[in-house]
Amino acid sequence: xxxxxQTPKHLITATGQRVTLRCSPRSGDLSVYWYQQSLDQGLQxxxxxxxxxxxxxxxxxxxFSAQQFPDLHSELNLSSLELGDSALYFCASxxxxxxxxxxxxxxxxxxxV
Amino acid sequence: xxxxxxxxxxxxxSEAASLELGCNYSYGGTVNLFWYVQYPGQHLQLLLKYFSxxxxxxxxxxxxxxxxxxxxxxxLRKPSVQWSDTAEYFCAGAYSSASKIIFxxxxxxxxxx
Numbered sequence: 162x163x164x165x166x167q168t169p170k171h172l173i174t175a176t177g178q179r180v181t182l183r184c185s186p187r188s189g190d191l192s193v194y195w196y197q198q199s200l201d202q203g204l205q206x207x208x209x210x211x212x213x214x215x216x217x218x219x220x221x222x223x224x225f226s227a228q229q230f231p232d233l234h235s236e237l238n239l240s241s242l243e244l245g246d247s248a249l250y251f252c253a254s255x256x257x258x259x260x261x262x263x264x265x266x267x268x269x270x271x272x273x274v
Numbered sequence: 275x276x277x278x279x280x281x282x283x284x285x286x287x288s289e290a291a292s293l294e295l296g297c298n299y300s301y302g303g304t305v306n307l308f309w310y311v312q313y314p315g316q317h318l319q320l321l322l323k324y325f326s327x328x329x330x331x332x333x334x335x336x337x338x339x340x341x342x343x344x345x346x347x348x349x350l351r352k353p354s355v356q357w358s359d360t361a362e363y364f365c366a367g368a369y370s371s372a373s374k375i376i377f378x379x380x381x382x383x384x385x386x387x
Contacts, residue, residue, distance in 0.1 A: 194375065196377075204377040204380065206375070206376065217372060217373040217374040219374065260306045260370050262308055262323050265317040265318040
């Protein structure tokens with residue numbers, strides 16, 4: 162158990178819908194990263210938050226947004242869902258030290274039907 | 275742009291064989307390097323990390339990696355693999371200028387019992 166908690170574990174939803182994925186980082190970690198893992202795209206970096214501020218953005222679609230709250234938990238919002246958004250979404254957190262390792266949650270498996 | 279590449283997409287070995295998985299990173303300033311493992315149906319777990327110092331780093335489960343600056347490489351090795359090492363292995367780099375952890379495309383390792 163990495164100490165990073167993601168909910169829900171599984172999510173099945175229809176095209177066009179909106180979902181929210183939640184992540185609680187390890188105690189003491191200030192950074193939260195979001196990644197999308199699909200069979201054909203590998204592990205794609207979406208966004209990084211540090212202590213509530215956006216630090217870096219990757220290949221995140223405009224339909225997707227994220228935020229990190231004062232209690233440091235983070236949410237990833239996916240809207241106008243398409244079949245191609247079906248993937249595993251991982252959250253990871255890391256300690257307040259530059260460029261250090263990240264600890265991953267169990268992921269949320271999103272299936273869009 | 276910073277990048278991490280893994281050249282072996284799928285490696286098949288017999289038990290007790292030696293393993294070496296390739297990883298190359300691009301130049302982009304100071305970079306810390308990691309190897310992660312993802313067992314089937316599970317999240318990513320950190321195997322080992324390199325920040326500085328001794329270029330030969332030892333990790334968990336008998337894995338080690340060697341940082342060769344002149345070759346921009348950080349290959350993962352294990353002298354004798356077991357069936358339980360069947361998993362996907364990801365090399366990753368955290369660049370000081372990027373504020374994100376960049377992953378390679380992963381190498382799937384299959385071990386024949």
